[in-house]
Amino acid sequence: MRIKYEELNDEEYAFQKFKALLEEQLGRDLTKIEARKIRWLSGWEHETVGVFFDLIHEVAGKKNKGGL
Template identity: 45%
Template structure:
């Protein structure tokens, strides 16, 4: 099944969505270093970002 990850094309949107997911599932704010890393990662190719988003989400549900 092909997923649509176009919502991650804009780096700002990808960063916001990744940060919100991780902070909500970790139940804490990201550290400065973690936040910087997520900002860097959000600028990767949008399908890669989407795949990792789904993986993070799936892992946090286990």
């Protein structure tokens, strides 16, 4: 059985995924401080990172559908 969010075990990979998701949804590049905080968050335990990533992705989906 595959461990949920296992691919987010790599801090650099998690950071790049988070950064791309946020920049896509915001329509702009992250500021230096925003990127620094996302890099910090990406270093957390992979399951925690995955939960935050999924929450952001879900909220972005609702926003795009007019739900928020």
